[in-house]
Structures are given as structure tokens and as C-alpha cells.
Amino acid sequence: MNVHTYEKIWLVASLFLIVGFIATVVYGAAGAGIAMVDASGGTVDSTSLSENERFGEPGVERVGDGEYEVTVVARQFMYQPDPIRVPADSRVTFYVTSADVIHGFQVVGTNVNTMVIPGQVAKITVDFDEPAEYGIICNEYCGQGHHDMEGKLVVVPEDEYGGDDA
Amino acid sequence: MATDREMEEIGHDEFDPVGTLTLITVYFLILVGMWVLTYFVEFLGNGPTVVG
Numbered sequence: 001m002n003v004h005t006y007e008k009i010w011l012v013a014s015l016f017l018i019v020g021f022i023a024t025v026v027y028g029a030a031g032a033g034i035a036m037v038d039a040s041g042g043t044v045d046s047t048s049l050s051e052n053e054r055f056g057e058p059g060v061e062r063v064g065d066g067e068y069e070v071t072v073v074a075r076q077f078m079y080q081p082d083p084i085r086v087p088a089d090s091r092v093t094f095y096v097t098s099a100d101v102i103h104g105f106q107v108v109g110t111n112v113n114t115m116v117i118p119g120q121v122a123k124i125t126v127d128f129d130e131p132a133e134y135g136i137i138c139n140e141y142c143g144q145g146h147h148d149m150e151g152k153l154v155v156v157p158e159d160e161y162g163g164d165d166a
Numbered sequence: 167m168a169t170d171r172e173m174e175e176i177g178h179d180e181f182d183p184v185g186t187l188t189l190i191t192v193y194f195l196i197l198v199g200m201w202v203l204t205y206f207v208e209f210l211g212n213g214p215t216v217v218g
Contacts, residue, residue, distance in 0.1 A: 006187050024205050033217045111215040125218030
């Protein structure tokens with residue numbers, strides 16, 4: 001088979017593209033440490049969240065040196081707790097579930113984003129290096145008050161962080 | 167008239183569609199540029215990001 005030189009050029013170029021796409025995603029996972037939201041959060045009985053060990057008391061809990069766990073319940077049309085306060089330079093794991101219908105949990109302007117499904121716990125870990133103030137919005141249509149469903153996430157400077165309940 | 171014109175026979179490798187090559191090169195560079203922009207600038211640069 002006689003393949004024209006130009007044709008060889010764009011065959012090789014298109015192969016390079018495919019390899020390049022895969023390589024960048026591999027770099028993102030292995031090098032930059034990007035993770036996907038998976039099923040590791042497990043399941044929960046959404047009809048009795050108030051009796052649940054974790055979701056009975058939504059809030060921020062310090063679990064280690066610079067490590068925090070935030071339990072969030074999304075319901076029509078709010079997030080509990082609101083606002084969420086965590087210190088800067090910390091690693092925060094969010095456990096998010098819904099008490100009613102499907103919601104979204106997106107920290108606005110960042111890649112922190114997950115669906116919130118009743119019965120499922122979305123577990124996502126995020127590093128907050130700098131103090132900042134973020135909005136949290138619901139990006140799944142959840143009812144007539146959907147457009148009002150928002151929360152706040154405040155990353156305060158480490159020395160100003162007053163503890164779990166502050 | 168066109169039918170009277172002398173035809174030139176060329177071989178397989180003498181046919182060089184330079185215009186097509188240029189066009190594909192331009193498309194290719196746009197594609198690579200857009201991928202770099204979306205992945206490295208818009209996605210990885212848009213921290214904080216889910217890490218676990």
C-alpha cells in the first residue's frame with residue numbers, strides 16, 4: 001500500500017492527539033492529584049437523617065492536624081450548616097447528602113462540585129490553602145425555590161479560626 | 167477549449183495538496199491550543215479542586 005507522505009503526517013498527528021489527551025488526563029490524576037467523586041461515601045437512609053450518627057448533626061469537625069470533616073445536609077432550599085467555616089491551609093472532607101430531592105453542591109468558581117442524591121453520600125476532599133469566601137449553589141433543579149438555594153463557605157485565616165462551632 | 171488542453175500526468179507522490187496540509191495544520195494547532203487552555207488553564211488553574 002502506498003500511503004502519501006502528507007497522509008502519513010496527519011495520521012501521526014491524530015495519533016499524537018489521542019496519546020496527548022490521555023497523557024494529560026493521566027497527569028491530572030497521577031501528577032496533579034485530581035480525583036473523581038465516587039461511591040466511597042456510601043449510602044444513608046434519607047428519611048431518617050436526624051437519627052443518623054453523622055447527618056444528625058451537620059457541621060464542621062476537626063479530625064486531625066489541619067484536617068476537617070464537614071457534614072452537609074442539602075434540602076429544599078438550603079444547606080445545613082450555613083455558613084460553613086473552615087481554616088485556611090487545611091484539608092477538608094465534605095460529606096454531603098440530601099434530605100429530599102436531588103440537589104447540587106458547587107463551590108462557585110472552583111472545581112468543587114458534586115451531585116447530591118438522597119440516599120447517597122457524596123464524599124469529596126479539598127485542600128484550602130488561602131483564606132477566601134465562596135458561594136455554594138445548587139446546580140440541579142430541585143423545585144420552585146431552586147434559584148434561591150445557596151450557601152456560603154468561608155475559609156478564614158488559620159489564627160482567626162475559633163473552632164468547630166465558631 | 168479545455169478539451170484541447172494538454173494534460174499533465176503526475177505520479178502518486180508528486181501530488182502535493184499544500185493547501186490541505188496548511189489547513190489541517192492550522193486546525194491541529196487550534197485544537198491543541200484549545201485543549202491546553204481548557205485543561206491546564208481553565209480546569210487545573212481553577213482551584214481548589216477535588217483531591218480525594
